[in-house]
Amino acid sequence: MSFTVVTQDLVDVAISSSLNSFGSRRRFQKDITVSELKGKLEMIVGSSSAFMELQLFDENNKMVTSMADDAALLGSFPIDDNMRIHVIDKDPNRTVGEYEDVSKVEKFEITAQEYEARSDSVRAFKKRNKLGKFADKDPEEEKRKEEENKKKEIEEETLAKTITVGSRCEVNNPKVPPVKRGTVRFVGKTDFKPGWWVGIQYDEPYGKNNGSVGGKQYFECPDKYGGFIKPNFVKVGDYPVEDDMDEM
Known part of the structure; x- marks a missing residue:
């Protein structure tokens, strides 16, 4: 009698990187190679696959193994749901935390006059389509709202005057x-x-x-x-x- 061990085709894992403190979760097919996995991780952590070193950690944050063989299948490692793949970036030109330092991000600034003159802005779109505060106001509707507000205030005042301080x-x-x-x-x-x-x-x-x-x-x-x-x-x-x- 022979036994066959059947495992799920997909695995749900956490992803972390040596470059930053960001974290994410992803699902991967177990039949992809480590090389293919690195290619998918490029868009997630921002590292080049050529400089990646992968480590596998269990749910208790204990390192299980290094995933050094690019030709090996992901499923050949003892990987399971809720484990973590940690990406170590070996590129000497990269700096830890470079994606988190917003002071290095060039800010786009525009004056109120320049924004008003643009034809591709949200304000310009609202003006063209008469939306929000740029919508044409119906005089009759405005009059009705004003009358409703006055009526509401009179009703509130009438009720308020029946309520005595100390009651x-x-x-x-x-x-x-x-x-x-x-x-x-x-x-x-x-x-x-x-x-x-x-x-x-x-x-x-x-x-x-x-x-x-x-x-x-x-x-x-x-x-x-x-x-x-x-x-x-x-x-x-x-x-x-x-x-x-x-x-x-």
């Missing part, structure tokens, strides 16, 4: 769960965003600030207990403090 409240924003309880500390307009806002001191550290945004203090509370929310997400009422509920 207990519950905040329910579906986009930022969970439902939170706290005390209203501020109602009004802010400098950081347009419209009406309600400043909340939460019972728990659900907030993002201490009542200050952009260097302006709208109210005071412990850090991470303060937050600002739109009036439509705030409901005032006789809501007990969360800690008190836990003790009941």
Whole structure:
């Protein structure tokens, strides 16, 4: 009785190089020669195949063997998935880290006036096709948007004026769960965003600030207990403090 050892045709390995700290993963056919493998590695690590020395490492980063025979098949070595092929570049004209030193890369710079004058730029393309901010604006559409914004602000103001500073409240924003309880500390307009806002001191550290945004203090509370929310997400009422509920 004879036995045949069958192995997979492809192997998935990591690739590293002595020239840089970059790493990658590739799949190779096991029936290619080491010489053919070096040719494929040229485009991956940037070394010339004529100056390559290959080493095989296992998953524990222990060297298994040197792949010195260019005529040998890749599958003739004890190679398996998740092992690593390390490329040592023997070219005396190459420098370690040369692909990582961006200071040696010549930068292309252009003035705003030169860019504006070009016909092959993204801006020129948008202008020709009237895209983005260069699109023709429909006066009726602009008027409709302006009316919608005014209506929204009036609705926000109406809701905000029903909320009193010092009131207990519950905040329910579906986009930022969970439902939170706290005390209203501020109602009004802010400098950081347009419209009406309600400043909340939460019972728990659900907030993002201490009542200050952009260097302006709208109210005071412990850090991470303060937050600002739109009036439509705030409901005032006789809501007990969360800690008190836990003790009941």
